[in-house]
Amino acid sequence: MNVPTTPDLAGHRALIPGGTGAVGEGAVRAFLAAGAEVIVPTRTEERAQEFRSLLGETADEHLHLVVHDYTTFTGAQDLVEQVVHFRGGLDSVFAAIGGWWQGGTLAEIAESDWSGAFTELATTHMAVLRAALPHLSDAGAYTVVVGDSATWPVPRSGLVSMQQAALLMMQRVAAAESGESRRVFSLVLGPVTSRLAQGAVAAGDIGKVAVAIAAGRARSASIGLHDADEARAALAELQTGVRV
Numbered sequence: 019m020n021v022p023t024t025p026d027l028a029g030h031r032a033l034i035p036g037g038t039g040a041v042g043e044g045a046v047r048a049f050l051a052a053g054a055e056v057i058v059p060t061r062t063e064e065r066a067q068e069f070r071s072l073l074g075e076t077a078d079e080h081l082h083l084v085v086h087d088y089t090t091f092t093g094a095q096d097l098v099e100q101v102v103h104f105r106g107g108l109d110s111v112f113a114a115i116g117g118w119w120q121g122g123t124l125a126e127i128a129e130s131d132w133s134g135a136f137t138e139l140a141t142t143h144m145a146v147l148r149a150a151l152p153h154l155s156d157a158g159a160y161t162v163v164v165g166d167s168a169t170w171p172v173p174r175s176g177l178v179s180m181q182q183a184a185l186l187m188m189q190r191v192a193a194a195e196s197g198e199s200r201r202v203f204s205l206v207l208g209p210v211t212s213r214l215a216q217g218a219v220a221a222g223d224i225g226k227v228a229v230a231i232a233a234g235r236a237r238s239a240s241i242g243l244h245d246a247d248e249a250r251a252a253l254a255e256l257q258t259g260v261r262v
């Protein structure tokens with residue numbers, strides 16, 4: 019992708035829950051490349067160590083990996099309060115929480131499937147948004163990541179479609195409620211090329227779009243990033259204000 023410039027986000031405090039995951043890694047790298055202070059909460063020490071070693075020298079003093087359970091209302095509230103306390107505020111959130119699930123038709127799912135693939139993930143996203151949004155400064159934005167399955171029924175992965183559709187509506191409601199005071203985005207992704215899989219849009223390009231959202235003044239929106247062309251067009255529009 020032809021990127022004109024990397025925005026300078028020195029001092030910008032970006033919280034990236036799910037940052038240790040396939041999509042989140044791209045955002046972590048992009049925010050670090052832009053000079054931001056990047057806070058990545060992760061639920062286990064083991065995952066924190068794995069991720070630090072994966073990043074190698076990229077994991078410099080601007081990366082703040084914290085072991086913290088952010089999956090409950092109190093956990094997420096505590097996380098955000100600690101970020102505000104220790105970093106002096108919060109500018110952006112990039113929420114790439116959760117992954118894929120495949121388990122059967124809606125008639126076949128067990129209560130444990132419902133809890134794991136719907137309730138727990140939706141609760142985590144809601145917990146992070148409600149804790150972070152009131153603290154978000156004017157300098158950044160809240161971005162939630164969903165897959166195309168949010169708008170397209172995927173047989174035998176229906177819980178993913180239902181949960182992602184709920185997140186998409188969460189972004190729209192938060193954007194409507196925020197008016198001009200906060201910028202709230204969703205990125206609707208196609209299959210992602212990452213350290214774990216080959217897809218149609220690169221995690222690195224998704225990260226660049228996330229940085230452009232944070233650094234720019236674009237209004238709340240839902241942005242489709244299904245392939246490299248869409249990512250290129252979104253980046254150009256966010257950086258120049260002109261739709262290509």
Ligand SMILES: NC(=O)c1ccc[n+]([C@@H]2O[C@H](COP(=O)([O-])OP(=O)(O)OC[C@H]3O[C@@H](n4cnc5c(N)ncnc54)[C@H](OP(=O)(O)O)[C@@H]3O)[C@@H](O)[C@H]2O)c1
Nearest residue numbers: 036038039040041060061114115116117164165207209210
């Ligand atoms: N990968 C793709 O091709 C693709 C395509 C379209 C959309 N997406 C969307 O992008 C988002 C991230 O997906 P991903 O592929 O990056 O997932 P991933 O590699 O599994 O990473 C997700 C991260 O979410 C965190 N997490 C917190 N609570 C979780 C829970 N209950 N279950 C699982 N993970 C939890 C984990 O971080 P810690 O363990 O460190 O806390 C994990 O690293 C999802 O919303 C997904 O639908 C992904």
